[in-house]
Amino acid sequence: MARRLQDKVALVLGAGSIGPGWGNGKATAVAYAREGARVVAVDLDLAAAQETAGLIHAEGGLCEPLQADVTRDADVARLVAHSLAWQGRIDILHNNVGMAYLGGPVEMSEQTWNQSLQVNLGGLFLSTKHVLPVMEAQGAGAIVNVSSIASIRWLGTAYIGYASAKAAVNQFTQAIALQYARRGIRANAILPGMMNTPTARASLGSTFADEADLVARRNAACPTGAMGDAWDIAWASVFLASDEAKYITGVLLPVDGGMTCKAV
Numbered sequence: 704m705a706r707r708l709q710d711k712v713a714l715v716l717g718a719g720s721i722g723p724g725w726g727n728g729k730a731t732a733v734a735y736a737r738e739g740a741r742v743v744a745v746d747l748d749l750a751a752a753q754e755t756a757g758l759i760h761a762e763g764g765l766c767e768p769l770q771a772d773v774t775r776d777a778d779v780a781r782l783v784a785h786s787l788a789w790q791g792r793i794d795i796l797h798n799n800v801g802m803a804y805l806g807g808p809v810e811m812s813e814q815t816w817n818q819s820l821q822v823n824l825g826g827l828f829l830s831t832k833h834v835l836p837v838m839e840a841q842g843a844g845a846i847v848n849v850s851s852i853a854s855i856r857w858l859g860t861a862y863i864g865y866a867s868a869k870a871a872v873n874q875f876t877q878a879i880a881l882q883y884a885r886r887g888i889r890a891n892a893i894l895p896g897m898m899n900t901p902t903a904r905a906s907l908g909s910t911f912a913d914e915a916d917l918v919a920r921r922n923a924a925c926p927t928g929a930m931g932d933a934w935d936i937a938w939a940s941v942f943l944a945s946d947e948a949k950y951i952t953g954v955l956l957p958v959d960g961g962m963t964c965k966a967v
């Protein structure tokens with residue numbers, strides 16, 4: 704039986720993990736490869752991209768690890784050119800880069816505010832800007848943007864720049880979906896809930912007593928009694944990136960164990 708992403712080329716931005724275990728980007732890059740995609744795994748940290756590529760190679764997949772800072776236009780132009788030189792096309796653009804910077808508007812410096820917008824929104828703007836002409840020339844493409852349920856809900860932690868940038872990611876996704884709907888290009892966003900990933904534990908660590916406290920309290924806040932994991936994001940991404948979702952565009956899909964249905 705054909706795999707779900709057979710013969711597709713996927714560009715995954717933020718494809719590494721900042722620590723041991725599975726982050727959303729790393730799991731998604733591996734899941735794309737398991738479904739037959741050839742993957743360009745991009746990360747700020749080359750060693751992290753290489754680790755993901757090593758996992759894919761070990762399973763017999765094809766992966767090209769690249770170092771880039773997605774907030775820099777020259778880096779993004781370079782990685783798109785490199786992807787085209789490697790495989791000649793880009794079918795899937797997966798924007799996973801994102802980071803929560805703590806604080807409300809009073810506590811947060813203007814510099815951190817600007818950084819929140821750049822990391823969570825600016826990189827996605829640049830990658831989309833460079834990849835859309837490629838997809839348009841192909842007459843096909845699927846964009847998967849990783850947002851957050853923090854874009855539509857207060858989750859008990861102040862990270863005003865992150866929540867604002869992710870809300871913009873949602874509207875950015877829907878605007879692209881409609882602007883390009885007649886050109887064979889789909890754009891959807893995934894809104895992860897509370898996921899147990901190395902980045903989440905690192906970026907939110909200071910708001911909990913220790914890691915055990917973080918895990919226990921985040922588990923307790925979830926309707927299912929447990930956080931999700933990176934594979935929940937990965938398999939939702941595979942579906943949205945695949946032709947199974949050919950009539951799905953502009954969707955903001957919570958992957959949150961029901962958290963956004965909750966009133967208290």
Ligand SMILES: NC(=O)c1ccc[n+]([C@@H]2O[C@H](COP(=O)([O-])OP(=O)(O)OC[C@H]3O[C@@H](n4cnc5c(N)ncnc54)[C@H](O)[C@@H]3O)[C@@H](O)[C@H]2O)c1
Pocket residue numbers: 716717718719720721725726727728729745746747748751771772773774798799800801802803822826849850851852894895896897898899900901902903933
């Ligand atoms: N984990 C959660 O609970 C959760 C919840 C909601 C949303 N999300 C979203 O999921 C995505 C990431 O998930 P994760 O927490 O599993 O992290 P992750 O493990 O996927 O790590 C992200 C990777 O992005 C890389 N990166 C950071 N800045 C970069 C840059 N400028 N250029 C290139 N690469 C860069 C990091 O080095 C890291 O390897 C983010 O968009 C995040 O906002 C996560």
